[in-house]
């Protein structure tokens with residue numbers, strides 16, 4: 001996410017940081033570099049112009065701060081203005097109006113509405129809501145089944161209604177939610193290849209009938225400036241309340257994120273960073289600005305780790321560590337928690353020191369994790385609890401069952417024993433599963 005622009009800007013800013021006197025020439029050069037970097041990232045031309053005008057003006061008129069060098073102050077100004085450009089403070093869904101609240105998703109075909117509906121449902125449930133997913137896409141065959149399938153894989157409820165009138169279906173969904181005590185309806189609507197009147201009429205009729213507290217525009221960040229133009233057209237017809245940018249895990253250059261707020265005035269609520277239902281992140285302008293400018297997004301990481309790691313299980317595991325009864329069952333649980341964060345490379349991407357690391361370097365560690373998971377899955381529950389009983393013939397059976405080689409099983413057992421010894425030593429300290437995994441030789 002934002003790698004290219006980030007590299008460009010960091011180069012400019014690191015030059016700037018060292019500047020002891022900000023004169024017209026050095027400032028002019030920095031602003032020119034910034035301009036190139038932003039335009040290359042596909043940021044809207046007008047937005048770039050305004051952004052640099054403000055930065056330039058503030059940099060010239062800056063107060064002298066003792067704690068920062070003049071160059072550092074310019075960097076600080078760029079950061080502050082970048083935060084503003086991305087929307088300032090974090091904005092969440094409104095969830096307003098009568099219960100069940102309706103969150104309606106609109107956007108072009110393939111932008112990621114259906115996927116985002118499942119992702120939002122998952123997020124809502126994690127924060128204590130009980131969402132109902134409902135598709136009113138009556139135009140594309142199998143569109144409703146697609147949402148139902150995604151709902152099933154995320155263990156969410158999807159509404160299955162009768163008929164092919166979107167407004168009628170949506171009303172049925174709201175009624176079903178009310179009857180079943182569900183407090184939010186996430187409404188997935190039909191997309192079209194191009195902007196067309198019929199689609200707009202349909203969306204407008206839904207807004208009129210349901211009066212949703214949130215009308216969210218789902219924008220494909222790969223579409224670049226086109227996405228920004230399209231949202232303006234939607235905004236002219238529908239009372240949009242925010243946007244979700246999808247596919248920021250791909251090679252989007254980030255220009256949409258840096259233009260959409262300025263052009264439309266709508267906050268970015270979430271960003272999609274993958275195809276799985278967990279791959280949705282709250283959008284924090286300050287953290288993203290820090291990430292772009294190279295200050296590392298440590299807060300997002302900490303939050304993710306906290307979400308993923310079940311506190312009770314961790315406490316229990318700590319106890320078992322102290323008593324040195326740690327088994328493959330516990331180990332498997334740790335891997336599951338690690339998987340909730342995503343991949344190792346995702347984890348590292350968010351750390352300042354991890355940013356420079358080529359994901360190729362991390363690939364072997366990820367292969368190990370996958371292989372080890374398969375091996376542990378092929379063990380019997382008894383073997384997982386008493387690894388010392390795994391003799392030669394069991395090793396051969398496990399290797400066969402997991403599609404690995406006996407050497408792989410041996411390697412895992414060896415690492416596990418080393419880990420166990422290490423953990424006994426660490427037992428008296430506070431245990432953090434991630435640290436433990438790493439000290440046990442997993443991951444880079």
Ligand SMILES: Nc1nc2c(ncn2[C@@H]2O[C@H](COP(=O)(O)OP(=O)(O)OP(=O)(O)O)[C@@H](O)[C@H]2O)c(=O)[nH]1
Pocket residue numbers: 107108109110111112113114115116137140143189190191192245246247248249250271272273274275279
């Ligand atoms: N990599 C990545 N892929 C995504 C993301 N969001 C959606 N996709 C993929 O984009 C494709 C289209 O997503 P859908 O959710 O079906 O899009 P839609 O807007 O519902 O499309 P229509 O219903 O046809 O209008 C799917 O293959 C998704 O897996 C994302 O954040 N990252």
Ligand SMILES: [Mg+2]
Pocket residue numbers: 113114115137143188189191
């Ligand atoms: Mg869809």
